[in-house]
Amino acid sequence: MSLLNVSVGSVDLKSPLILASGTCNFGRELSEYYDLSILGGLSSKGLTIKPRAGNPGVRVAECEAGMLNCVGLQNPGVDYFIENDLDYMAGLDTGLIVNVAGHSHDDYTAMVRKLDPYKDKIDALEINLSCPNVKSGCMSIGSDPNEIKAITSDLRSLTDLPLWIKLTPNVTDVRSCALAAQQGGADAVVLINTLLGMAIDIKTRRPVLTNNTGGYSGPAIKPVALRMVSECYRALDIPIIGCGGISSAKDVIEFFIAGASAVEIGTASLIHPTAPVKITEDLEEYCSINNIELKELTGTLQLW
Amino acid sequence: MAERQEYVTAVKEIRYLSEDTVYVGIECPDIADRAVPGQFVNISCGKFLKRPFGIASVNKDKGIFYIGVKIVGDGTKKISEFEEGSKVEVLGPLGNGFDFTGVDKAILVSGGTGVFPVNFAAEYLKGTDTKFTVVQGFRDSSQIILNDPSYVLTTDKGDRGIKGTCIQGLDSLTPDQIEGSVVYCVGPIIMMKFVGQWAESHGLKCYVSMEQRMACGIGICLCCIVKVKADNKDGYYNKRCCKDGPVFDYEEVIW
Structure with a gap:
């Protein structure tokens, strides 16, 4: 698998493929389908300081080339995770990324304080400043570069663990958000989380989702993600993990060319649980035929 | 070999059971072997997401499992247009089925498309020592499918069977059919709620299959x-x- 080895800053991954938070839970269900050790890593379900029940009602709506979700960060809480899931994930022989979400600045710092003692088991903390489905925190913090910088630098002072800031595409200028993360001391940014959207039932004239809005994911958002990765690559010194609609090896290669050093696969796993297996095989074949290491492709895009 | 896999397989049979409901047989020996009543499969339908369907029957010899599909939207419409040989992606069997362990007597209650998982449960129980009664509820006689003369049949409209809902069907059961039974129910949420209340009022345990x-x-x-x-x-x-x-x-x- 050496052709697929990549590094995200100080974090070496045996594959560029990371399962995106919220699309792999804590790994148990997908491990029934394939050996997760082929992956570069898993990003845990987004965790909060207290358990969260998530949003009520209908949480998913199918859309063109994608879907909306409004799960709302349902999770068992960080303490439960540490007690019940951390060791399981650490034993999967793949990168362990813990996704950290919160309602407030203090939530994030408290979470990182709780997780820092487990740094031997964790490869990186993914700071979720981008979930669109909660009323406070996350995206509302992650839309403001000043907040992004302030939170990142606070967290930086609390841990040596690599900090990956997962950013929202629901902003006018994603570069200023990514730069704020960099200035705050982030080790990498993850681009992008879901796009805020709505689906409407014409019979009831109501939104399909009980939360009214949700996050749009799937192949439809890939062009948006590629544009943002490309823009940020040219502005940043820190690495980018690309995410958004990736469902094939070709998609992964596009993200690398745009500037990604690794990628996250999300919605593809919901449709085809073993999608990463095929993508891995196809990437190996591509690299082998072209006699290239995947990481050589990062940022090789030539703009017109 | 992983415990579970994704299957790419083919439709083997497809036929209409009523005006808006098709019965689809899909080749997959693994699923036919392993499925238990109450479990479901996720089926590709030319839309972005797969669609879940309760397993209606299995034929282990032929390696085929069956689902019933009521045409309600774009996805189910596409499935209704499948032909023999149509390629289909399948995940399954999924979820937890009904637990009949230690159950001497069962009452199986279906409303609407709940008829499919209940059909599988009835087929399954025929091969066991568990005695069972089936109560089927439909809107009207045009909707009646997978019926057996031994079943208690109800229609909302009253144009066949007992007029009313499954509750009227349950009320028609004899004390011998009721006492000591466990109730298994699949149907619309409101119907399952009332069946659960009925079971509770008779001191019976009730399991429901949620959607x-x-x-x-x-x-x-x-x-x-x-x-x-x-x-x-x-x-x-x-x-x-x-x-x-x-x-x-x-x-x-x-x-």
Whole structure:
């Protein structure tokens, strides 16, 4: 698998493929389908300081080339995770990324304080400043570069663990958000989380989702993600993990060319649980035929 | 070899059971072998997400499992247009089925498309020592499918069988059919709630098969939730319909 080895800053991954938070839970269900050790890593379900029940009602709506979700960060809480899931994930022989979400600045710092003692088991903390489905925190913090910088630098002072800031595409200028993360001391940014959207039932004239809005994911958002990765690559010194609609090896290669050093696969796993297996095989074949290491492709895009 | 896999297979049979309902046989020996009543499959239908369907029957010899599909939207319409040989992607068998362990007597109750999983349950129980009674509820006679003369039949309209809902059907059962039974129910939410209440009032345990809009069907996205009672500050917990269910204890569900 050496052709697929990549590094995200100080974090070496045996594959560029990371399962995106919220699309792999804590790994148990997908491990029934394939050996997760082929992956570069898993990003845990987004965790909060207290358990969260998530949003009520209908949480998913199918859309063109994608879907909306409004799960709302349902999770068992960080303490439960540490007690019940951390060791399981650490034993999967793949990168362990813990996704950290919160309602407030203090939530994030408290979470990182709780997780820092487990740094031997964790490869990186993914700071979720981008979930669109909660009323406070996350995206509302992650839309403001000043907040992004302030939170990142606070967290930086609390841990040596690599900090990956997962950013929202629901902003006018994603570069200023990514730069704020960099200035705050982030080790990498993850681009992008879901796009805020709505689906409407014409019979009831109501939104399909009980939360009214949700996050749009799937192949439809890939062009948006590629544009943002490309823009940020040219502005940043820190690495980018690309995410958004990736469902094939070709998609992964596009993200690398745009500037990604690794990628996250999300919605593809919901449709085809073993999608990463095929993508891995196809990437190996591509690299082998072209006699290239995947990481050589990062940022090789030539703009017109 | 992984414990579970994705199947790319083909439709072997397809026929209309009624004006708006098709019965589809799909080749997959693994699923035909392993499925138990109450479990479901996720089927590709030319749309973005797969669609979940309760397994209606299996033919282990032929390696085929069957689903019933009522045409209600774009996805089910596409499935109704499948032909013999149509390629289909399948995940399954998914979820937890009905537990009949130690059950001497069962009452199987179906409403609407709940007729499919109940059909599988009845087929399954024929090969066991468990005695069972089936109560089927339909809107009107044009909707009646997979009926057997031994079943208690109800129609809302009253143009065949007992006029009324499954509750009237249940009320028509003899004390011998009722006493000591466990109730298994699949149908619309409101119907399952009333059947659960009926069971409770007769001192019977009741299991229901819940339905919710699903994405993955395998427990990773947390989209299809069922609110269950919990001893926490919220007083409830959202379980996953696909992975923790779809069969739930009636008493556990917050209706």
